Amino acid sequence: MPELLIRPRRDVVRGPLMGDPGASGRFGEYGGRYIPESLIGACREVEEAFRDAWADPGFRGQLDRLLATYAGRPTPLTPAIRLSAELGLTVLLKREDLTHTGSHKINNVLGQAMLAKRMGRTHLIAETGAGQHGVATATAAALFGLQATVFMGAKDIERQELNVFRMRMLGAQIVPVTSGAQTLKDATSEAMRHWVGAVDTAHYCMGSVLGPAPYPWMVREFQRVIGDEARRQCATELPAAVPDYVVACVGGGSNAAGTFAGFVDTPARLIGVEADGGAGASKGRLGVLHGVRSMFLQDDDGQVTEAHSIAAGLDYPGIGPEHVHLRDLGRARYVTVADDEVVAAAVRLARTEGIIAALESAHALAWIMRGELPPGSTVMVTLSGRGDKDLGSLKGAL
Incomplete structure (x- = not known):
């Protein structure tokens, strides 16, 4: 199977990736x-x-x-042994679901x-x-x-x-x-x-890499601990030190931004997985919402349209500005999955690994379960949260 290529836009000026955006607050x-x-x-x-x-x-x-004595960091990097065998991949799970309060x-x-x-x-x-x-x-x-x-x-x-x-x-x-x-x-x-x-x-207290400057940068820096930890853990767990793919779900995109920050200067391919009904990077248009210029779902008159996702945390019609910048540079790729894929992925993880993931996190899992990755690839997936809150939505799947 051929590699998944990410093609950069030629009109984008490159600069230091995932650093300080400076006084302009722009990526x-x-x-x-x-x-x-x-x-x-x-x-x-x-x-x-x-x-x-x-x-x-x-x-x-x-x-x-x-973060160490109260939140429970570092969170483990868990090999998903049975799931890996089924998929023909090496799947590692960065366990943000194990923090105090149950998410990143x-x-x-x-x-x-x-x-x-x-x-x-x-x-x-x-x-x-x-x-x-x-x-x-x-x-x-x-x-x-x-x-x-x-x-x-x-x-x-x-x-x-x-x-x-x-x-x-x-x-x-x-x-x-x-x-x-x-x-x-x-x-x-x-x-x-x-x-x-x-x-x-x-x-x-903005919850994602959205909003007016300095929030997208500040929230990413507070979440950078995910990627920094995971990179150190991969260095001891993997022969090549870094995985082939680093995958995370994306709504506004804070867990993905924090994860990507640890790997942006490595050969790892960065994949953000959006909800099919709330895909700012994949389906959005340039606009302004909540104080930031980014990509948002809009109608032909430029009005922001409603998003939909089975996962409430991804039910947002846009994406953080730095993610769009990474997309334009070709450094990250953004894909979408549908609700039925997400439910199936959450159930499959529970039954192969004994881990009930949040439906947000299950978006990332759903994409790797499609079978599009080259056999033998190493994939690190950030499990951004646990799924207790979503059991009501999952009842119909059992």
């Missing part, structure tokens, strides 16, 4: 800061505080200790909560779709003695009942969003609107 032609004047000062303050903190060994050391979201939120305290903020504002970012935000708020307000689409509240209960147990206020499709896009809009009136006391 090529994407990114930036497209927000009301009332939020310009707040975003600049966040950027200044983050740059100062990220250069401070004390801040970095405290975060590393929290805790990596970013602990960093942002520490930053909020450093800035003198007393309140965290967040959006959530699948509920995992909301749970992580509520967790960090409880840990640091902060208030937490989480905006969540009414439809997502209904299909993610377990995570809603967890947030309330942790003391967070949940604000149901009934506008639009009542999912992640609408929750993000309401959270940003609320921040406008609370910038002096609240920090907006």
